[in-house]
Structure formats: C-alpha cells, structure tokens
Amino acid sequence: MTLEPGRSPHVDVRDVSKHFGGARALESVSVSIEAGSVHAFVGENGAGKSTLGKIISGVHAPDRGELLVRGEAVHFRTPREALGHGIATIAQELAIVPELTVAENVFLGAEPRTVAVVRRRELRRRFDALCGSVGFELPGDAVAGRMRTADQQKVEILRAIARNADLIVMDEPTAALSRDETGRLHQTIRSLRDRGHTVVLVSHFLGEVLALADTVTVLRDGRVVRTAAASQESEQSVIEAMLGRSLDATVPAKLAPAPDAVAALSVRGLSAPGVSDASFDVRAGEIVGLAGLVGAGRSELAQAIVGARRTRVGTVAVAGAVIGRRSPRSMLRCGVTMIPESRKEQGLLLERSVTENAALSSLRSLSRLGYVRRRVERRAVTDALRAVDVRAAHPGMPAGALSGGNQQKLLFARTLLGRPAVIIADEPTRGVDVGARRSIYELLVALAGEGLGILLISSDVEEVLGLAHRVLVMRSGRIVADLDGGTATEHDVLDAAFRPASGTA
Numbered sequence: 001m002t003l004e005p006g007r008s009p010h011v012d013v014r015d016v017s018k019h020f021g022g023a024r025a026l027e028s029v030s031v032s033i034e035a036g037s038v039h040a041f042v043g044e045n046g047a048g049k050s051t052l053g054k055i056i057s058g059v060h061a062p063d064r065g066e067l068l069v070r071g072e073a074v075h076f077r078t079p080r081e082a083l084g085h086g087i088a089t090i091a092q093e094l095a096i097v098p099e100l101t102v103a104e105n106v107f108l109g110a111e112p113r114t115v116a117v118v119r120r121r122e123l124r125r126r127f128d129a130l131c132g133s134v135g136f137e138l139p140g141d142a143v144a145g146r147m148r149t150a151d152q153q154k155v156e157i158l159r160a161i162a163r164n165a166d167l168i169v170m171d172e173p174t175a176a177l178s179r180d181e182t183g184r185l186h187q188t189i190r191s192l193r194d195r196g197h198t199v200v201l202v203s204h205f206l207g208e209v210l211a212l213a214d215t216v217t218v219l220r221d222g223r224v225v226r227t228a229a230a231s232q233e234s235e236q237s238v239i240e241a242m243l244g245r246s247l248d249a250t251v252p253a254k255l256a257p258a259p260d261a262v263a264a265l266s267v268r269g270l271s272a273p274g275v276s277d278a279s280f281d282v283r284a285g286e287i288v289g290l291a292g293l294v295g296a297g298r299s300e301l302a303q304a305i306v307g308a309r310r311t312r313v314g315t316v317a318v319a320g321a322v323i324g325r326r327s328p329r330s331m332l333r334c335g336v337t338m339i340p341e342s343r344k345e346q347g348l349l350l351e352r353s354v355t356e357n358a359a360l361s362s363l364r365s366l367s368r369l370g371y372v373r374r375r376v377e378r379r380a381v382t383d384a385l386r387a388v389d390v391r392a393a394h395p396g397m398p399a400g401a402l403s404g405g406n407q408q409k410l411l412f413a414r415t416l417l418g419r420p421a422v423i424i425a426d427e428p429t430r431g432v433d434v435g436a437r438r439s440i441y442e443l444l445v446a447l448a449g450e451g452l453g454i455l456l457i458s459s460d461v462e463e464v465l466g467l468a469h470r471v472l473v474m475r476s477g478r479i480v481a482d483l484d485g486g487t488a489t490e491h492d493v494l495d496a497a498f499r500p501a502s503g504t505a
Helices: 049-056 079-084 102-106 120-134 149-162 179-194 206-212 235-243 298-305 328-333 343-347 354-362 374-388 404-417 434-449 461-467 490-498
Strands: 009-020 023-034 038-042 064-069 072-074 087-090 167-171 198-202 215-220 223-229 263-272 275-283 287-292 313-318 336-339 422-426 453-457 470-475 478-484
Touching: 009 049, 009 198, 023 049, 023 198, 023 215, 023 223, 038 049, 038 179, 038 206, 049 087, 049 167, 049 198, 079 087, 087 149, 102 120, 102 149, 120 149, 149 167, 149 179, 179 198, 179 206, 198 206, 206 235, 215 235, 223 235, 235 434, 263 298, 263 453, 275 298, 275 453, 275 478, 287 298, 287 434, 287 461, 287 490, 298 336, 298 422, 298 453, 328 336, 336 404, 343 404, 354 374, 354 404, 374 404, 404 434, 434 453, 434 461, 461 490, 470 490, 478 490
Parallel strands: 038 198, 038 215, 087 167, 167 198, 287 453, 287 470, 336 422, 422 453
Antiparallel strands: 009 023, 009 064, 064 072, 215 223, 263 275, 263 313, 470 478
C-alpha cells in the first residue's frame, strides 16, 4: 500500500495524562504528529516518551485526554484495536514466539492459509519478498528463539512492516543492531516516510534522531518541553532541553592506572563455543574495551571467563591465581562479577523489590545461620544505591517499575555490594538516556580509579575509545587487534573489525 504524503495531522494527542499507581508518567501532554513524517520522542529515562508511544499504539489507555487518528477520536484498549486503525508498534522488549520460525513470527496471525492449513510455499515467498524489499538477510526457516538479539529485533521490524500499517511506532529499534544493520534500518525508515507512512521514533541516540526525524518532541518529567523541527535542533540543544541544564563532556577524563599495577585478570589461550584462543590481561585500575561487530564473540568471551559457557581449553587467573573449575558463583567469590547484556532477561528479577535485587549476590555476607539480617541488608543496600545514584521511590518497589537507567545502575549497586576486584560490563549503557549514560561513565572511571580492573564490552565505538585505556577488537571469535585507547581512532577499530582475521594480535 503506497500512501500519498499529506500535511494534515496523522495523530493528535490532546491534554493526555497517565499515572501508574502514584507515579506520574505523563501530565497534560499535547502533540501533533504530521502524516508522512518521522516524528521523534526524546527524553531521559522516565520522561514519558515510551509511555506516550504506547498510548498511541494502544498498549496503554490514557487516564485523561483525547487521541485523534486522522481527525477521528479513538479509544484504544489493545494494540489490536490500534492495528485496526493502521497503527503498528515495535516494542523495546522483544515479543517473538521463540519456538516458531522467523517467517512464522513475521506473519503471525496473517499466514496464508487454505482452510486451517498454512501454505508454506506461499509463506516463504512472501517472506523472501519482504526481506528483499527491506534489505535484511534472515533465514526464514530458522527457529526465532535461537537467534541473536539483533536478528530477533529485525524479526520485529519485519512483522510491523508486513502488517502494512500507515503509522509505525518504533521504540529503540536500533538498540541491539550493528552499525551496518542500523544503516539499513535507517534506509527503511526513510523509505517508509517517502512512501507516505508515518514513523514515531523513540530513541536515546540523538545523532540517529537528528539524522532521521522531521520533528522532535522533547519530554521531561512527563511533560512536553518543546516540539520543533529537527533542522532547528542540535545534540547540545536537545540535551539541555532533556536535562534542564547543560551537560559537559560526554565522557569523563580517564585516570591512568599505576605504572606498577599488577594484572587483576589474566586470560590465556581461552577457547569456547564462539571464542578461539583468547589471551589478554586487565590490570588493576585499567579499563579494557572489547569491541567488534555483533556476533564477533564478545559476549561469548565474557561468558567463558565467568564460567557461564563451557571452556574447551585455556586458563583464567585472578590476581595471579589460576581458577580451576569456574562457575559464575565461584568467580563471584574470587572477586569477578559480570553485568550482563540484557538487564531484563539476564540481570534483574523485575517483580522482586529493589532491595532484593541489590542484595541478591551478597546474601552470604548479609546472612547469619541461614537467615538474612534485614537491618544489615537494609543499611548495606541503602549505601550501595546512594553510591550509584539509583533513584527509586522506595527500596521496596519492584525493580521493573524503575526507569531503564535506574535498572542499569541497580545492577552496579549489586556489583558493588560484592566488593569485586574485576567487573565485566557487557553493554552497560544500552537503552539508557544521555544523563544516565554520563552517570555510568563516571562510575566506571571512578571504580577504575579505586583500583578495580574493568572489561568493558560495547557496540558503541566512541564509548569504548572514550573510556578504555586499551581496546581489544574481536572478529569471528578471535582477538585480532590490541589498540592504545589514547591514540586509536574509530577508523582503526572498524578496520580491525572488518579485516579478515589472521590470528591473535
């Protein structure tokens, strides 16, 4: 379906408010989204941008206010009702059916059928045609639940496009995509706009917003700060509107480790599924960045180090002592802790309290005779939350009710309670806003300054170069370059990441 671009509003949000319990998510929000445009919502975590997107797509109903679609007042109670008005959504949390194939997920509920039988050949033809039009390369017969997060995200994108909606809400659609995949998605978004579709983009990546959006709405504390043409904005102006203040340098200055610092973590000849012959050191007080394309083996290496992935050969030593049979629990006791890539799937118990999540890895030290000493726990957790600036209404609230940035900092609070010597942080700023990102950067630099060894895994090359003293680049499961973080450039990292691997650097 090709639509004629129009200048009239596609969606009007008028005086909308939304509360969750006693917490205000949106207050008297009004915004007009022009048909055939890319309209971005930006703001800190908890500013209300995702909630606003979910109201437009039928996930949430407003407490007060009015929603108009092409001039018609609507009252969506479900996403299906919104889809009936041509509105589809790509949620930040993946919603695939793990046991189904990629093609079945893409056309879920819209499969070509004869009576009750799915026409497999027609399903595959439609899937191949859709992938060809978008530029994604995905195996239609692969089981979706076994694919990488980046590929699962592409399944979500294809599903929304397959619904042929004329308005698509995209909530952080590129958070798990590589640079190349992100570029392809940007082309897809521009193509959708050029065909007359409307795209509502919720994103933390301000460069992405300014490159794609026609209009930008900035929210802060549940209210609209301003709506303006993207051409009139800069990253600095958007940041100041989001925070209500200016933000100095994005990355704090590095603190050099002591010249005689010993290795806090030593890896020698480590091989595991997805990893081949990895060897490197992380000195006390040093931040070592681990860069590479999606699928290069970075997370697999981290998992092998902490014993979450079976190792074929190789050794791991902490402060010079080789650790024999490794497991996440034994490595934790040896002072090595890992902040996983997905806080919601691998890091937090979202329905349990902030206190329980923070204390989870330190229950042994907080207990006596098998019972948790609640007063000791409460005092220790309060100190840890304060140290990393977790902003929660109260420590008894569910972790899932925190904003993304506060959830990420909660993982750091848990880490600090365990008094580690080495922290492995896998994508520690994924899905957090610019203010929370700066706080996490400051925390990483401060921890290194206290003598901890930090292995930082990130898909953001600028982030790695800004924080790391050394940068290891992986490709096809191997470390192919060891670069000086003070002199290396983005070109150096990308050149190593794309260059055919010839062995360990």
